[in-house]
Amino acid sequence: xxxxxxxxxxxxxxxxxxxxxxxxxxxVGGSATYAALAASHFAPARIVAVxxxxxxxxxxxxxxxxxxxxSGVERAKGRTFRWWGRYADDLTSRTTLDTQLNxxxxxxxxxxxxxxxxxYLFLGNIHPALQLEVLAQVRAPKLxxxxxxNFWIEGERRLLGEVLKKLxxxxxxxxxxxxxxxxxxxxxxxxxxxxxGPKKVVVKRGEYxxxxxxxxxAFFVPAYPLEDEIDPTGAGDSFAGALLGVLxxxxxxxxxxxxxxxxxxxxxxxxxVEGVGTKALAALTHEKIRTRQAVLRVLVHPGx
Amino acid sequence: xxxxxxxxxxxxxxxxxxxxxxxxxxxVGGSATYAALAASHFAPARIVAVxxxxxxxxxxxxxxxxxxxxSGVERAKGRTFRWWGRYADDLTSRTTLDTQLNxxxxxxxxxxxxxxxxxYLFLGNIHPALQLEVLAQVRAPKLxxxxxxNFWIEGERRLLGEVLKKLxxxxxxxxxxxxxxxxxxxxxxxxxxxxxGPKKVVVKRGEYxxxxxxxxxAFFVPAYPLEDEIDPTGAGDSFAGALLGVLxxxxxxxxxxxxxxxxxxxxxxxxxVEGVGTKALAALTHEKIRTRQAVLRVLVHPGx
Numbered sequence: 001x002x003x004x005x006x007x008x009x010x011x012x013x014x015x016x017x018x019x020x021x022x023x024x025x026x027x028v029g030g031s032a033t034y035a036a037l038a039a040s041h042f043a044p045a046r047i048v049a050v051x052x053x054x055x056x057x058x059x060x061x062x063x064x065x066x067x068x069x070x071s072g073v074e075r076a077k078g079r080t081f082r083w084w085g086r087y088a089d090d091l092t093s094r095t096t097l098d099t100q101l102n103x104x105x106x107x108x109x110x111x112x113x114x115x116x117x118x119x120y121l122f123l124g125n126i127h128p129a130l131q132l133e134v135l136a137q138v139r140a141p142k143l144x145x146x147x148x149x150n151f152w153i154e155g156e157r158r159l160l161g162e163v164l165k166k167l168x169x170x171x172x173x174x175x176x177x178x179x180x181x182x183x184x185x186x187x188x189x190x191x192x193x194x195x196x197g198p199k200k201v202v203v204k205r206g207e208y209x210x211x212x213x214x215x216x217x218a219f220f221v222p223a224y225p226l227e228d229e230i231d232p233t234g235a236g237d238s239f240a241g242a243l244l245g246v247l248x249x250x251x252x253x254x255x256x257x258x259x260x261x262x263x264x265x266x267x268x269x270x271x272x273v274e275g276v277g278t279k280a281l282a283a284l285t286h287e288k289i290r291t292r293q294a295v296l297r298v299l300v301h302p303g304x
Numbered sequence: 305x306x307x308x309x310x311x312x313x314x315x316x317x318x319x320x321x322x323x324x325x326x327x328x329x330x331x332v333g334g335s336a337t338y339a340a341l342a343a344s345h346f347a348p349a350r351i352v353a354v355x356x357x358x359x360x361x362x363x364x365x366x367x368x369x370x371x372x373x374x375s376g377v378e379r380a381k382g383r384t385f386r387w388w389g390r391y392a393d394d395l396t397s398r399t400t401l402d403t404q405l406n407x408x409x410x411x412x413x414x415x416x417x418x419x420x421x422x423x424y425l426f427l428g429n430i431h432p433a434l435q436l437e438v439l440a441q442v443r444a445p446k447l448x449x450x451x452x453x454n455f456w457i458e459g460e461r462r463l464l465g466e467v468l469k470k471l472x473x474x475x476x477x478x479x480x481x482x483x484x485x486x487x488x489x490x491x492x493x494x495x496x497x498x499x500x501g502p503k504k505v506v507v508k509r510g511e512y513x514x515x516x517x518x519x520x521x522a523f524f525v526p527a528y529p530l531e532d533e534i535d536p537t538g539a540g541d542s543f544a545g546a547l548l549g550v551l552x553x554x555x556x557x558x559x560x561x562x563x564x565x566x567x568x569x570x571x572x573x574x575x576x577v578e579g580v581g582t583k584a585l586a587a588l589t590h591e592k593i594r595t596r597q598a599v600l601r602v603l604v605h606p607g608x
Contacts, residue, residue, distance in 0.1 A: 089488070090488045184393070184394045185530070185531060185532075185533065186529065187529045187530065187531045188531055205512070208509070208512040208513075209512075209526075211529070217602070217603075218529055218603055219603060219604075219605075219607070220526045220529075220603050220604055221604075221606075222513075222524045222526070225490065225491045225515070225522055225524075226489070226491065227489060227491045227492055228489075229489065255607070256607040256608065257607065258607070259605065259606055259607025259608075260606060260607045260608055263606050263607075297606050298521070299521075299522055299523060299524045300523075300524055300525075300604040300606070301523075301563065302525075302563055302564060302567050302601050302604070303523075303559075303560040303561065303562070303563025303564045303567075304560065304563075304564055
C-alpha cells in the first residue's frame with residue numbers, strides 16, 4: 001500500500017534564538033523543516049526548498065531516514081537563510097532582530113519530476129508568487145493548504161488573493177486572519193476570509209489553541225497545557241505539518257476528520273515547544289503523541 | 305422541594321462605560337448584581353451588599369421578581385459605588401478612569417438572620433477582611449467560592465491568604481492567578497495556588513475561555529465564539545454566578561459536575577457580553593442557554 005505523499009514548500013534556515021532559558025545559535029529551523037518533521041509521523045513528506053553551502057548534510061540525511069524525500073532541496077551557492085529573534089520572558093511575544101535572506105533571495109522553486117503528482121500540498125509561508133509557481137507545477141492536487149504572514153498581506157495582496165482562490169485550507173494565526181479580513185472579531189473575520197476562496201480556515205492562537213471554520217460550522221481545539229515551555233519557534237509550522245500529515249494519512253477532508261486531525265496537530269505542536277529548535281520534535285514517537293492526545297481529549301470532555 | 309440558596313456578597317454599582325459602540329452612563333452594575341442575575345436561572349440567590357440613596361428601587365424589585373432575596377442589601381446614606389472605565393476598540397482591555405467608593409467605603413456586611421444557614425456562598429471581589437466577616441456569619445456552608453483582584457493580592461496578601469485557606473473554589477482571571485502564584489505558566493501557577501488552600505481553581509481567560517484545575521486534573525471550556533461583542537463588563541461575575549448557581553442546583557461539587565457547570569457558566573457569560581450592562585443578561589431564558597450550550601458542546605467535540 002502506497003501512502004499519499006505530502007509536498008511541503010517553505011524555508012530551511014538557521015535560527016539564532018534568544019530564549020529566556022538560553023541563547024541558542026545556528027539552530028536548524030525553517031517552516032519546511034518543522035512541517036516535514038511533524039508530518040513525517042503520518043505521511044511521506046517531500047520538501048521543496050533551498051539551502052546554502054553551510055547547511056548540514058546530516059540534517060537532510062536525518063530527514064531522509066524519517067521518510068522525508070529531500071530530493072527537492074536545492075543546494076545553492078552562498079549561505080542559508082537566517083533568522084535572529086528574541087523572545088519575551090513569558091514566551092508570548094518575540095522580536096525579529098535580524099533576517100538574512102541569503103540563498104532564499106533568488107529561490108525559484110523547481111519540483112523534481114516525481115513531485116508533480118503530489119496529492120497533498122502545503123505551501124508554507126513564502127512569497128505568494130512562489131506559492132503560485134509551486135501550485136502551477138503540481139498536476140492535480142487533491143488538497144492544497146497554505147500559510148502566509150503580515151508581510152505578504154500588506155505588500156502582496158493581489159498575488160495572495162490569487163493563492164487564496166486556489167486553497168482548500170488556509171492555516172494562519174489570529175493576527176493574520178484579522179489583517180486579511182480587516183475585522184477584529186475572529187468569527188466574522190473567518191467568514192470574510194472564507195469568502196476570499198479557501199474552503200476551510202484554521203486559526204492558530206498559540207497557547208490558547210486553534211479554531212476551525214468551514215461551511216459546517218466552527219470547531220475549537222485547545223493547546224495542551226504545558227508546564228515547561230522552552231521555545232515556541234516552529235510550533236505553528238509543526239501544527240500545520242501534523243495537520244496535513246494526518247489528512248494525507250486519512251485520505252479524507254471532511255469536517256469530522258479535520259476535528260480529529262486538529263487534535264493531533266495541537267498535540268504535536270505542544271511537543272515542539274518543549275525543546276530548543278527541532279530537538280523535542282525530533283525525539284517524538286507515536287506513543288508520546290497517542291498518550292498526550294488522550295489527555296487533550298479528556299481536557300475538553302464536557303463531563304457527561 | 306426547597307432549592308439550595310446561594311449567598312452572594314459583592315458590589316452593587318453605577319458604571320459609566322466608554323464602549324466602542326457608545327458611551328453609556330449610570331449603568332446599573334456591580335459584581336453582586338451580575339452574579340445574582342446569572343445565578344437566578346439555577347438557584348435562589350441572596351445578595352449582601354450596600355447601595356446609596358440614588359440606587360433605583362426598580363432594580364431591587366426586578367431582582368426580587370427573579371427570585372433573588374435582596375433583604376441583605378443595605379440602603380445607606382450617600383451615593384452608590386461608582387466605576388468609570390474605557391474599553392479598547394477591540395474590547396480586549398480596559399482602563400479605569402475613575403472609582404468612587406461612596407457608601408462602599410464604610411460597608412460592613414451584616415447578614416439577615418435567615419442568611420446564616422446559606423449552604424452556597426460566593427464571596428465576590430471585595431476586601432478580604434469583608435470576605436472573612438461574611439464567612440464568619442455563615443454557620444456551616446457546604447461550598448465557599450471567592451473571587452479577588454490584583455489590588456488585594458498586592459496590598460492585603462496576609463488576609464487574602466486567610467480567605468484562600470477556607471475556600472472550596474477560587475475563581476480568578478489568568479493575570480490574578482499568575483500574580484497570586486508569582487509564576488507565569490498557568491498550569492504551574494494553578495498548582496501553586498491550589499497549595500495555598502482552595503480545593504479547586506477556575507481560571508477565567510476572557511475571549512479564550514476558562515480552565516479548571518483540581519486534584520483530578522485539568523479541564524478546559526472555550527468561550528462561545530461571539531460575533532457581536534458589545535460590553536464585557538460583568539462577564540466574569542456572570543460566569544462565576546452561573547457556575548455557583550449550577551453547583552447549588554445540582555448539589556454536587558465533583559470534577560464531572562464542575563465540567564458541566566463550566567459549560568453553562570461560559571454560555572451565560574457569553575450572553576452578558578452581547579448587551580450594555582445587564583441588558584442581555586436580564587433578557588436571558590433557559591431556552592437560550594440550552595441552545596447556545598449545545599453549540600458550545602459541538603464546538604469542542606473531537607469528531608469521533
